[in-house]
């Protein structure tokens with residue numbers, strides 16, 4: 001690249017106005033691929049055009065073809081010739097920055113495809129860059145399955161764009177006591193055994209969220225607690241009863257003793 005530029009800047013002028021050719025002109029799309037667009041919003045594609053000092057952009061053309069190649073051919077979306085002074089917005093499609101920026105308002109699924117921006121120099125040499133554009137899909141078909149052998153739960157999602165996974169146990173965020181979540185969020189490694197209670201996987205993206213719950217056997221901790229409490233209560237009651245009985249008996253005997261004494265005293 002550096003060498004190419006060097007050639008452009010240093011050698012091209014020496015070649016006495018000889019056109020630098022397509023090697024010096026370059027175009028690339030700056031958007032990160034694939035570009036995902038939410039239906040109804042605007043698609044904005046930004047191209048970067050570089051050329052040598054002797055070159056001139058004479059035309060910028062934006063085209064689209066389907067990604068699968070099934071639907072027929074290329075569709076020309078916008079063209080910008082000369083200095084691009086009088087670019088007229090064509091309905092939803094408009095060009096800005098001398099044709100380097102393509103904007104399509106009210107995006108729909110039909111606008112998906114492979115976009116191509118072609119730059120033509122004054123000598124007619126063409127350079128093209130491509131960019132895949134797809135609809136930003138909502139989250140679909142969330143499901144949770146269990147991997148018994150590895151004590152893990154796996155969350156699946158069908159075709160949503162950029163899904164983010166999060167987990168809940170009994171509607172509370174996962175704690176270390178319950179388990180740990182894999183880096184991509186799709187797998188929950190359950191640390192407690194056996195797996196019990198309700199595990200919910202929530203999948204979200206910019207268009208919303210969807211959730212699925214895996215229901216294991218009820219957790220026993222609550223039941224155990226109640227049992228322990230009942231047993232404690234019974235033991236306490238028994239103990240109390242025995243104590244009360246012992247006290248009552250002692251009281252009775254001591255009374256009888258006193259009465260005996262009294263009786264003896266009377267007789268003396």
Ligand SMILES: *[C@@H]1O[C@H](CO)[C@@H](O)[C@H](O)[C@H]1NC(C)=O
Nearest residue numbers: 146147148149150151152154
């Ligand atoms: C369970 O998880 C392990 C490790 O991730 C994997 O190798 C195995 O295929 C999984 N089993 C099932 C039935 O999905």
